[in-house]
Amino acid sequence: MGGPGDPPAGEPEGAPNGGEDEYRSVVFDESFVRAARLQEFSAQERMGDHARAVRRRSTVQRNLSRQAVILVVLIAVAFGTAIYMGVRHPDATPVGKPPEPLRMTVIPLAPQGRVPGSRKVADLYAHSPAAQFSVGADGINLPAVHRTSHFSESQVMTALTTVKDYLVESSLDADVLTGGSTRPVRILVDPGQLGQFDRSFRHPAADGRHAATGWLVRFDPTAVELADERVRVQGTLRATETDKSTIEVTSDHTFVYALRPADNGDAEASLFTVRRQLQFRFDRDDLRIRQAELLVSYLQAGPLACPAESANHLRPLLAGQKAKAGGPAGTDPYATGGATALCGTLAASAQPSW
Secondary structure, three states, X not given: OOOOOOOOOOOOOOOOOOOOOOOOOOOOOHHHHHHOOEEEOOHHHHOOOOOOOEEEOOOHHHHHHHHHHHHHHHHHHHHXXXXXXXXXOOOOOOOOOOOOOOEEEEEEEEEOXXXXXXXXXXXXXXXXXXXXXXXXXXXXXXXXXXXXXXXXXXXXXXXXXXXXHHHHHHHOOHHHHOOOOOHHHHOOEOHHHHHHHHHHHHOOEOOOOEOXXXXXXXXXXXXXXXXXXXXXXXEEEEEEEEEOOEEEEEEEEEEEEEEEEOOOOOOOEEEEEEEEEEEEEEOHHHHHHOOXXXXXXXXXXXXXXXXXXXXXXXXXOOOOOOOOOOOOOOOOOOOOOOOOOOXXXXXXXXXXXX
């Protein structure tokens, strides 16, 4: 007689030994059952007139419903993220202004008499208005920095320090001053102005747009050399937010250089004064890459001769020299695209006196 777990007629012929059916351990979970394509009719349904014991289930609608739910969830997440980013960072993608051409003015200042000189550079500075000026980059001081309505304190600081870097490279670097490399200045210029920058050095012109001396200070290396690389400097910086996308920085500095004739170390030195007033503009991209757009460059320099060409290099009058009679170069009112030739007089009080 078989046990309570055996079939009434005994174990079927050919069944595996051990008493356990090989499919008894198989469990069909709910997901498996739901995914079945065939469904057996219920007992109630089988009482009706059905030719078949099973029916085919449609899975298309169920699959489409699941995909639709997933799509709706993804759209909702993306929409919510967009709203959050718009509220959290309303100025993350500002609309920057396209760079404008730099407008530049170079005004030579002619001395009223002979240029004073001395073999002792220290004496020249001590008896000049630059006696109390700082030396080099120490004379380019940063103002107190505060955040604005749309720019953080660090962004304002970046604008100011970038301008200071520009002034140091374009007014104090000895290689730049003596007509050498322009790269230290060029890498700080907004990419949109590089075409104008490069043309100013390939084909310098006194047209208010393409004077090399509008971008930087440099002397004719065949005529003069630095008698002292410790340039005296004094001036101010000011940063202002112009709109939610831009900051403008205005610089106003006086640089005083000690010069002597080239290749003549025994000659007397003299002082040459340059006042540079520059206006810079920064959008958020400029701040990120630490480059500046120059809007205005206004330069007064002397002692210079009024008729002298100053677009490519500055050609100072040195110790013992005086300006020749004559005013600035003529201006043709019929010519288009040019700039009015300007010249001023260097006050006697602006030079060393004993």
